[in-house]
Amino acid sequence: MAYHVIEGNVVGKKEKIGIVCARFNEFIVSKLLGGAIDGLVRHGISEENIDVAWVPGAFEIPLICEKMVKTGKYDAVIALGTVIRGSTSHYDYVCNEVSKGVAQVGLQAGIPVMFGILTTENIEQAIERAGTKAGNKGYDCAVSAIEMINLIKAIEK
Ligand SMILES: Nc1c(NC[C@H](O)[C@H](O)[C@H](O)CO)[nH]c(=O)[nH]c1=O
Ligand SMILES: CC(=O)[C@@H](O)COP(=O)(O)O
Numbered sequence: 436m437a438y439h440v441i442e443g444n445v446v447g448k449k450e451k452i453g454i455v456c457a458r459f460n461e462f463i464v465s466k467l468l469g470g471a472i473d474g475l476v477r478h479g480i481s482e483e484n485i486d487v488a489w490v491p492g493a494f495e496i497p498l499i500c501e502k503m504v505k506t507g508k509y510d511a512v513i514a515l516g517t518v519i520r521g522s523t524s525h526y527d528y529v530c531n532e533v534s535k536g537v538a539q540v541g542l543q544a545g546i547p548v549m550f551g552i553l554t555t556e557n558i559e560q561a562i563e564r565a566g567t568k569a570g571n572k573g574y575d576c577a578v579s580a581i582e583m584i585n586l587i588k589a590i591e592k
Contacts, residue, residue, distance in 0.1 A: 442586060442589065445478050445581050447479035447581045448479055451485075451510055452512070452577075454472075455503065456489050457489075458490065459491065463553065463558075464517050466571065467553070470571030470572070470575075486508075504543075504546060514550055515552065516553070517561050518530050518533070519561055533552055537550050546584075549583075553572055
């Protein structure tokens with residue numbers, strides 16, 4: 436192979452992870468959280484190195500992600516929430532702002548800030564992505580967080 440490949444493995448060690456959860460639609464978000472913790476622990480992260488912060492709704496997630504990042508205590512932050520369309524345009528504003536906000540925090544952070552927020556048309560779609568037939572978005576974000584931590588280490592060494 437003439438070119439070099441830089442990639443991150445999914446082996447966690449002593450890294451510290453912050454998770455920000457929205458309480459709105461907690462029935463779903465709690466499943467995302469369980470999946471995220473399962474993914475982290477099964478890939479080597481100790482539960483004692485995981486902090487979970489709860490916010491009222493997805494709109495508040497970016498601010499607390501930023502607060503966690505600025506502590507300098509975490510190797511990655513995972514945002515978990517569930518936004519389900521209602522009968523007004525409120526859904527669009529919440530989704531737009533939370534996605535922009537999390538992305539903005541991530542670009543400024545220097546550490547991975549993972550977007551584990553479901554944005555669905557209905558409850559069924561959310562359930563499918565919180566541990567049923569479409570997997571668990573929380574688990575996926577957890578494993579990707581470890582990959583990103585190790586990728587950054589590989590690039591910076
Ligand atoms: N409708 C959903 C919300 N709405 C609440 C907002 O996120 C926010 O907490 C409120 O506007 C006060 O600032 N939040 C969700 O997480 N999911 C929803 O479906
Ligand atoms: C995503 C939301 O904010 C939504 O649940 C609010 O519902 P509605 O648009 O019917 O007020």
